[in-house]
Amino acid sequence: MTFNELKKNIKKDFFGFKKIELALLGDSSTQLLAQAIRGSGYDKRLNIDVFDADYNQIDRLIMNVTSELYVHEPDYTVIFEASHKLLQKYNKMNEVERTTFAENQFDRICKLTNILQSKIKTKIIWFNFAEEDDRIFGNYGNKIQSSFIYQQRKLNFILTEYSISNKDFYICDISSIQNRLGRNLLFSPSIYISMDSVLSIDALPVVAESIVQTITAIQGQIKKCLILDLDNTVWGGVIGDDGLDKIQVGSLGIGKAFTEFQYWVKKLQQRGIIICVCSKNTESVAKEPFEKHPDMILRLNDFTVFKANWDNKVDNIKSIQQILNIGFDSMIFLDDNPFERNIVRESINDITVPELPKDPAEYLEYLYSLNLFETASYSTEDANRTEQYRIKSQIDAELTLFSNENDFLKSLNMLSDVQHFNSFTIPRVAQLSQRSNQFNLRTVRYSEEDIKRIVESNRYITFSFTLEDKHGDNGTICAIILEKRKPKELFIDTWFMSCRVIKRGMESFVLNIIVKYANKNGYQKLVGEYVPTDKNALVKDHFANLGFNQVDKFWELEISLYKNRDSFIKIKER
Amino acid sequence: MERNKIISELNEIFEDIIDEGPVSLSDVTTVRDVDGWDSLTNIQVVIAIEKHFHIRFLSEEIVTWKNVGDMIDCIIDRKEVK
Numbered sequence: 001m002t003f004n005e006l007k008k009n010i011k012k013d014f015f016g017f018k019k020i021e022l023a024l025l026g027d028s029s030t031q032l033l034a035q036a037i038r039g040s041g042y043d044k045r046l047n048i049d050v051f052d053a054d055y056n057q058i059d060r061l062i063m064n065v066t067s068e069l070y071v072h073e074p075d076y077t078v079i080f081e082a083s084h085k086l087l088q089k090y091n092k093m094n095e096v097e098r099t100t101f102a103e104n105q106f107d108r109i110c111k112l113t114n115i116l117q118s119k120i121k122t123k124i125i126w127f128n129f130a131e132e133d134d135r136i137f138g139n140y141g142n143k144i145q146s147s148f149i150y151q152q153r154k155l156n157f158i159l160t161e162y163s164i165s166n167k168d169f170y171i172c173d174i175s176s177i178q179n180r181l182g183r184n185l186l187f188s189p190s191i192y193i194s195m196d197s198v199l200s201i202d203a204l205p206v207v208a209e210s211i212v213q214t215i216t217a218i219q220g221q222i223k224k225c226l227i228l229d230l231d232n233t234v235w236g237g238v239i240g241d242d243g244l245d246k247i248q249v250g251s252l253g254i255g256k257a258f259t260e261f262q263y264w265v266k267k268l269q270q271r272g273i274i275i276c277v278c279s280k281n282t283e284s285v286a287k288e289p290f291e292k293h294p295d296m297i298l299r300l301n302d303f304t305v306f307k308a309n310w311d312n313k314v315d316n317i318k319s320i321q322q323i324l325n326i327g328f329d330s331m332i333f334l335d336d337n338p339f340e341r342n343i344v345r346e347s348i349n350d351i352t353v354p355e356l357p358k359d360p361a362e363y364l365e366y367l368y369s370l371n372l373f374e375t376a377s378y379s380t381e382d383a384n385r386t387e388q389y390r391i392k393s394q395i396d397a398e399l400t401l402f403s404n405e406n407d408f409l410k411s412l413n414m415l416s417d418v419q420h421f422n423s424f425t426i427p428r429v430a431q432l433s434q435r436s437n438q439f440n441l442r443t444v445r446y447s448e449e450d451i452k453r454i455v456e457s458n459r460y461i462t463f464s465f466t467l468e469d470k471h472g473d474n475g476t477i478c479a480i481i482l483e484k485r486k487p488k489e490l491f492i493d494t495w496f497m498s499c500r501v502i503k504r505g506m507e508s509f510v511l512n513i514i515v516k517y518a519n520k521n522g523y524q525k526l527v528g529e530y531v532p533t534d535k536n537a538l539v540k541d542h543f544a545n546l547g548f549n550q551v552d553k554f555w556e557l558e559i560s561l562y563k564n565r566d567s568f569i570k571i572k573e574r
Numbered sequence: 575m576e577r578n579k580i581i582s583e584l585n586e587i588f589e590d591i592i593d594e595g596p597v598s599l600s601d602v603t604t605v606r607d608v609d610g611w612d613s614l615t616n617i618q619v620v621i622a623i624e625k626h627f628h629i630r631f632l633s634e635e636i637v638t639w640k641n642v643g644d645m646i647d648c649i650i651d652r653k654e655v656k
Contacts, residue, residue, distance in 0.1 A: 003618070004591060011593070031614055193633045194617055201621050 003032070003204045006039030017047035020215065023074035023122075025053045025061060028082045029197040036208035037078075044216050055196075062112045065119055077122045078172070078211060079112075082198040083129040083152065090148050098146035102155040110162065113169060123447075125170045125214055126163075128156045130178040130186060130198075167448045170214050170376075177206055180369065210371075217376040220434050220445060223352065224326050226268060227317060229335035230279040230286055230308070234262065234298065236360060240285050250295035257360045262297035264364060269302050273373060274324060274389055276305040278316045278333070283308040304389045313340055314347040324389055325499040327437060327535060332372055336360070377431045391471045392500050406568070409505055412469040415572040416506075418513055421455050421462040421479070428476040429464055436496040437535040441528065441542060444494060459484055460493070461517065465510060467501050467569070477501045478510060485527070490518055492528040495542075502538075508565035511546050515562045528555040580646050587622050591615060601643030629653065 020041070024034050034052035041048035051072045053061055058079060061069040069077070090101055097104075113124055133141065133149045141147035156175055163169050178186045181203060188200035199207055216222075231238045235258050236248025248255040249262070269275045275298075279286050286308035290300045300306070305323055307316040313335075321328060329350035335341050336356055345353045357366050421429055430448040437443070446454070454460045465478040478501070481494035492514075497506060518526060528543045530536075543555035546565070550556075581599055588597040594610035605611050611619070623645075624630055629652040639645050 004593075004622075008593060032618075188621075190631070190633050191617060191621070194620075194636065195613070201618060 001040070001043070001205045001209070003036055003201050006036050006042075006205055006208065009039035009042040010035060012042055014042065014047040017042075017045045018219065020046050020048045020076065020219075021051070021072065021074045022048050022076045022078060022215075023051045023053060023069055023072055024078045024080070025058045025069070026080040026082070027056050027058060027085045028080070029055060029195050030080060032197060032201070032204055033080070033199060033208060036204040037211055040205065040208040040212045041215075044212055044221065046212065046215065046219075048212070048215075059112070062116050070119060073120055074122050076125060076215060077116060078125045078127075080127045080172070081129075082127075083132045084192070084198050086129055086152065086155075087132060087134060087148060090151065095146055098148075098151065101146075101151040102158060105155055106158045106162070109159070113166065117166075117168065121450075123168050123170065123218060125172050125211060126159065127172045128159050128175050130174045130183075131156075170218075172207070172211055172214065174207060174210075177203075177210060181206060213371060213374040214376070217374040218434065218445075218447075220437060222330060222375050222435065223273070223332055223373055224330040225274040225276060225320075225324060225332070226265065227276045227278050227320060227331060227333045228265070229313075229333075229337065229340065230277060230281060232336040232360065233334055233356075234258065234265075235289060235296075239289060240281055244288055244292060247289060247293070249289075249293065254360055255295070257363060259295065259297060261360075261363050264367070266297050266302065268373065269298075271373075271378070274304045274326075275302055276320050276324075277303055277307060278313050278320065279308045280310055280313070281308040282310075313344055317344060317348060317351070323392070325392075325438075325502065377427075377434055379427050379431055388472070388474055388500060391474075405503075409568040412471070412504070412568070414467060414469045414504060414569040416468075416509060416569050417466040417572040417574065419464050421451060421464055425464040425476055426451050426455070429479045432476070432479060432496060432498060433494070436498065437533070438499050438538045439502065440496040440533075440536050441492065441539055442494060442531045443496075443533050443536060446494070454481060461490070463510075463513060463517075465506070465513075466572070467504065467506065468572070474498070474500055478506060480510060480514060482514065488522070488524045490514075490523050490526050492526065495528070499538075505567045505569060507542070507546060509567040509569040512564050512567060515557075515559060515564075518559050524559050526557040526559060528557075529553065530555070577646060577650075580649060581642075583626065584623070584642070584646070587626060588619060591618050591622055599642045601641065601646065603642040604640065623649065627653065 022037065024030050024037065026033070030052055034050040038048050038050050051068070051074060053069065058081070061067045086105070089105075090098060093101060109126065113126075116122065116124065129152050131149070131152060135141075137144050137147050141149045144150060159171060163171050186200060186203045187198055191197050191200055228234055236254050237246055239247055249258045250256070251259065265275060277286070283306075287300060287306070289296055290298060305320045307320060309316070317331075317333060321331065327350065328348050332352045332354065333341070333344050334354060334356060335344070341353045341355070344351060352372065354367065354370055354372070356363060419425060427448055430446060430451050433446040433451070455462060461482040461484070463480040464476050467474045467477050477498040479494060479496060480492070483491045483493045485491040495510075514526065526548075528548055530540065530543060532540070544550070546557075547562075548555035548557045584599050585597050588599065588608065588611070589595070592608065592610040592615050597608060599608075605616070620631060620636055627649055629649065631648060631652070635648060639648070
C-alpha cells in the first residue's frame with residue numbers, strides 16, 4: 001500500500017465498520033500519519049476516528065484535565081515523540097545531565113502515562129525511538145555513558161520493560177521498523193525541513209499499519225492457526241519422487257533455508273499457534289520425514305491436524321477448520337504452489353494466503369515482513385494449545401463411535417472447577433475476553449486491568465469455569481460477569497466460552513451454577529442480552545435454548561420457575 | 575524535455591495525489607487555482623515529481639516557486655544538469 005492509496009481509502013464507505021476513537025499526539029508534524037492510520041484502518045474494517053492533536057502539545061494535553069484530549073475520551077492514545085526531538089533535548093544538557101538522560105526522560109513519560117491512565121480508560125501506544133547516532137564519539141559512543149546512542153538505546157529498553165508491567169501501555173516499535181526499512185527510507189531530510197515530519201511519505205503506510213496491527217490484535221483479530229503444505233514449503237524437493245534421503249533440509253545449501261523456516265514454525269507452535277498440514281501426498285509417505293529424517297526440526301506431535309491425501313486442498317482446509325472450530329480469518333495457509341494458493345484464496349474468503357517468494361531462501365525474510373502473528377496477550381496456557389486441540393480432535397473422532405450423545409458425554413467424566421475471578425484466573429479470563437468471538441454473547445472486550453476493577457467493585461459477581469475430562473485439562477474455558485443492575489435482578493454482562501468445549505453441556509452446567517447463586521442471594525430474575533456481531537451467530541439462540549423468555553431486546557429468566565438442567569459435568573471439589 | 579509534455583505528466587501526478595478531479599495546469603497556475611492543493615498535498619506532489627522525473631529539488635528552491643512555470647523551469651534545469 002502506498003500513502004496515496006491509503007488516502008484514497010479515506011474517501012471510501014466505512015459503514016458498518018467498528019468505530020474506534022484514537023488520539024494522536026506528537027512532537028513533530030503528524031497530519032499525514034493521521035490520514036495514513038485512518039486509511040490503513042479501512043483495510044481491517046475499522047472506522048478509526050483520529051483526533052490529530054495540535055502540534056507539540058503532548059504535556060499540555062495530558063496535564064490539563066480539561067483539555068480536548070479528555071473531552072475526546074479516546075479508546076487509544078498514540079504518542080509519537082521523535083528521536084530527532086529527543087536529540088534536541090539532549091543537545092541542551094550538560095555532561096552530567098546527559099549521564100542520566102534516559103532515566104529522566106522515562107520519569108517524564110511515566111508521569112504522563114500515570115496521569116492519563118488515572119483520568120481515562122485508554123490504551124496507550126507509545127513510540128519507542130528510531131535509533132539515531134550523532135557520531136560525536138563514533139563507535140566509541142558505546143563505551144561512553146553520556147553519549148546519545150547509549151542513552152537512547154537505554155531509554156528504548158526501559159520503555160520495553162515498562163510495557164511489561166503496565167498492561168495498557170503498548171510500544172509502537174519504530175526502532176524495529178527502521179531496522180527493516182533502513183534509515184534512508186524511514187527518514188527524509190527534505191520532508192523534515194519542509195513540514196517537520198520525521199517520516200518519509202513511503203514510511204507512513206508501514207508505521208500506520210504497525211499501529212493498526214496493534215489495535216486489531218487488541219480488538220481480537222488475531223491469527224491462531226498455520227496450515228503448511230509440505231513439498232518445497234517445509235522441505236526442498238518432492239518426498240514422493242525424491243525419497244527420504246534426497247529431500248533438502250539440514251545445514252547444506254538450500255536445506256538451510258528450510259531448517260530455519262522449520263525453527264520459526266516450531267517457535268510459533270511453542271507460542272501456541274496451532275500448526276496443521278495440508279499436502280497432496282500419500283499419508284504414510286508424507287509422515288516419513290517427520291519420523292525418520294535426522295535433520296527435521298518439526299516432528300509429528302507438533303501438528304494438531306495432519307491432512308495428507310489426494311483430495312483437493314480447499315476441502316481439506318475446510319475439514320481442518322471444522323475440527324478446530326475457529327474462524328477462517330484466524331487461519332494462514334502457506335504453499336509454494338501459486339495454483340494451490342489461488343484456488344484456496346478464491347474458495348475460502350477470509351483465510352490469509354501469503355504470496356510466498358519463488359526462492360525458498362527468501363521465505364523467512366518475507367514472512368517476517370508480513371508480521372502475521374501480532375498479538376495483545378500471551379500466557380502459558382497458549383503454549384499448551386496444540387495439546388488441547390489435539391485432545392479435541394481425538395474426542396471428535398470418538399464421538400462418532402457413540403450412538404447416543406449422552407452416553408458419550410457421561411463417558412468423559414467431566415469435572416469443572418468453579419471460582420469467582422481471582423489472581424490466578426484473571427489473566428486467562430482477560431485473554432479469553434480478547435479472543436472469544438464465536439461463543440460470546442455481548443463481545444465486550446475487557447483487559448486485565450478492566451477485569452481487576454470489576455473484581456474489586458461490589459456491583460459485579462464473577463464466575464470462571466475450567467473443564468477437565470478423562471482426556472486432559474482444558475484449563476479455564478468460560479467466564480461469567482453478572483451485574484447488579486436493579487434490585488432483585490442480575491444482568492448477564494458477559495458470557496463467553498472457548499469453542500474447544502462446545503457441545504459438552506457446559507451451557508446448562510453454567511446456568512445451574514448462576515441460578516443456584518441467584519437463589520441463595522435472593523435474586524428473582526436473570527436478564528441476558530445477545531448482541532450480534534459478524535462472528536457470534538453460533539449463540540443467536542443461546543438464551544432461547546436455555547429457557548429464557550424474550551422481552552424486547554433482552555431475555556429474562558424467572559429464578560423461582562427454574563428447574564435444574566441436565567448436565568454430565570460435576571463440580572470439582574477442592 | 576518538451577514543456578507541454580512535462581505539463582501533461584504533471585497533470586496526471588496532480589490528479590492522482592490531490593484526487594479532486596481533472597487538473598489542467600499551465601505556466602501561470604498557482605496554488606490558489608487548484609482545489610485541494612495545499613501545503614499538506616504540496617509536499618506529496620513534490621515527492622511524486624521527484625520520483626517520476628528521477629530528480630531531487632533543493633529544500634530552499636521549492637519555497638521560491640510562485641507558479642507552475644517556476645516548478646517546470648526547475649524540472650528542466652535539473653534534467654539538463656543530469
